[in-house]
Amino acid sequence: MDLLKVGESVSLSEYLKRLWAHRHFMIRVPLEDLRAQNSHTFLGSIWLVLNPLLQVGVYFLVFGLIMPIDRGVDQYLVFLTIGVFVFFNSQRVISESTRSLVINVGLIRTVHFPRAVLPMSATVGQALAFIPVFVVMTIVVLAYGNWPHVRWLLILPVFVIQNAFSLGIGLIGARINHSYRDLENLLPFVFRLLFYISGVLYSVDSVVEDDFWRAIFLLNPMYCLVSLWRWVMVGTSTGVEVWLATGVWSLLALMVGLSAFRSKETTYGGTG
Amino acid sequence: MTDLAIRCSEAHVSYFVRTNRQLIRSVIRGQKPEIRVIEAVKGVTFDVNVGESVGLIGPNGSGKTSLLQAMTGLLPLNKGEVLVKSVPTFLGVQAVLRPQLTGWRNIQLGLLAQGLSKSEAENMTGSVADFCELGDFLDLPMETFSSGMKARLHFAVATALAPDILLIDEALAVGDRSFQKKSSERLEEHRAKAGTILLVSHNLEEVRQSCQRVIWLEGGVIVADGPANDVIEAYEAS
Numbered sequence: 289m290d291l292l293k294v295g296e297s298v299s300l301s302e303y304l305k306r307l308w309a310h311r312h313f314m315i316r317v318p319l320e321d322l323r324a325q326n327s328h329t330f331l332g333s334i335w336l337v338l339n340p341l342l343q344v345g346v347y348f349l350v351f352g353l354i355m356p357i358d359r360g361v362d363q364y365l366v367f368l369t370i371g372v373f374v375f376f377n378s379q380r381v382i383s384e385s386t387r388s389l390v391i392n393v394g395l396i397r398t399v400h401f402p403r404a405v406l407p408m409s410a411t412v413g414q415a416l417a418f419i420p421v422f423v424v425m426t427i428v429v430l431a432y433g434n435w436p437h438v439r440w441l442l443i444l445p446v447f448v449i450q451n452a453f454s455l456g457i458g459l460i461g462a463r464i465n466h467s468y469r470d471l472e473n474l475l476p477f478v479f480r481l482l483f484y485i486s487g488v489l490y491s492v493d494s495v496v497e498d499d500f501w502r503a504i505f506l507l508n509p510m511y512c513l514v515s516l517w518r519w520v521m522v523g524t525s526t527g528v529e530v531w532l533a534t535g536v537w538s539l540l541a542l543m544v545g546l547s548a549f550r551s552k553e554t555t556y557g558g559t560g
Numbered sequence: 561m562t563d564l565a566i567r568c569s570e571a572h573v574s575y576f577v578r579t580n581r582q583l584i585r586s587v588i589r590g591q592k593p594e595i596r597v598i599e600a601v602k603g604v605t606f607d608v609n610v611g612e613s614v615g616l617i618g619p620n621g622s623g624k625t626s627l628l629q630a631m632t633g634l635l636p637l638n639k640g641e642v643l644v645k646s647v648p649t650f651l652g653v654q655a656v657l658r659p660q661l662t663g664w665r666n667i668q669l670g671l672l673a674q675g676l677s678k679s680e681a682e683n684m685t686g687s688v689a690d691f692c693e694l695g696d697f698l699d700l701p702m703e704t705f706s707s708g709m710k711a712r713l714h715f716a717v718a719t720a721l722a723p724d725i726l727l728i729d730e731a732l733a734v735g736d737r738s739f740q741k742k743s744s745e746r747l748e749e750h751r752a753k754a755g756t757i758l759l760v761s762h763n764l765e766e767v768r769q770s771c772q773r774v775i776w777l778e779g780g781v782i783v784a785d786g787p788a789n790d791v792i793e794a795y796e797a798s
């Protein structure tokens with residue numbers, strides 16, 4: 289009779305197998321949460337569409353009309369919409385994954401399951417919430433006369449790469465936040481800073497001429513992701529190096545994230 | 561030969577309480593962050609066989625809960641080891657699944673979390689709900705439940721899949737009389753089908769009813785380990 293040693297981690301392949309076995313759970317939880325979220329509002333699920341529309345509206349009002357920073361950018365509204373939505377998706381995935389262990393402490397203490405299910409479920413939830421956002425984004429793109437293009441076949445792959453990156457960072461975040469809740473307080477400011485240096489509101493190409501500084505921007509995965517999306521949606525020119533950098537970032541984030549997360553797997557639910 | 565379900569050898573569990581984790585105090589006032597090490601379990605050794613139900617008794621702070629938490633891996637062991645047949649299910653009082661969702665949805669999520677597929681979970685939901693006996697309350701969000709009602713649902717979900725090893729930490733105490741009876745029946749049924757149960761309780765009558773064997777823990781060490789009646793008598797006399 290084989291006995292397991294408590295607190296010993298399982299092999300990566302076994303862990304992935306267990307994650308797969310929990311796929312139904314990963315999808316069901318965010319679906320339920322989405323349903324519960326807007327149940328107390330008058331407009332209900334219309335908010336899922338209204339929220340992104342209002343966001344873009346505010347940014348367009350401030351940076352498109354009041355103090356225009358749209359130099360060197362055609363179709364500024366399209367440019368802005370893609371940037372804002374893509375950025376916010378990653379921000380949400382990372383923040384929600386980071387908080388997932390703390391929020392679900394009751395569940396962790398109640399039932400035994402691979403804990404990475406929680407950040408993954410948060411990621412799935414944001415992917416679902418992105419559907420109406422994506423629809424709004426596509427309408428804006430079409431409204432400006434950008435017709436569907438072969439590049440649009442890459443929408444799903446780019447979205448998957450983006451979420452692999454965000455989940456990876458979210459796993460690291462969850463691991464740190466389990467011990468130091470300080471991270472939750474810090475994250476909004478990190479994202480605020482990233483928002484302004486990732487070329488969401490302005491075109492980096494028109495601000496930075498120097499090759500050295502352009503290379504520095506490749507170190508910012510959020511810039512890379514936003515650029516890829518713009519290329520896929522409306523063909524804004526993007527170099528091969530941006531693809532490469534994004535791929536490397538995503539793979540790295542996911543691998544480091546998973547191993548950092550698993551290193552403390554058995555203690556989640558404890559006191560940190 | 562009987563199969564072993566749990567082997568606990570020389571288990572030491574201690575946890576850190578950082579009474580002051582704030583950097584600012586340590587910088588300005590020159591206070592070092594205080595880290596108090598609490599040695600909750602100091603070398604505990606015992607075996608539990610498959611099909612046994614064992615009571616854990618002892619005063620508050622004797623290390624009972626810490627020992628159970630170490631068995632599920634929630635607290636790390638700093639010496640010794642715990643071997644188990646499969647990872648135990650822990651049933652405590654404080655647990656809430658998802659307060660804003662209804663009882664029904666919580667049952668389904670609880671089942672899915674244990675790795676059931678969607679259709680398996682749907683098939684089982686009815687029987688779990690019947691066991692709770694919460695009737696129409698299951699349509700309400702769980703945050704509106706009383707602690708006894710939560711305990712019912714929680715117990716029903718955790719025992720639905722008949723886990724190999726069940727660790728119960730005072731989880732039955734909040735239920736009313738009829739539910740206590742019902743839950744101890746289910747535990748008995750479960751034990752008969754090669755389940756193993758460890759029960760922490762201050763209700764000695766409950767322990768006497770549900771367990772043949774009792775371990776008396778005090779100050780993190782075992783004082784006595786033997787047939788339920790003998791150990792409980794000795795404990796009451798102390």
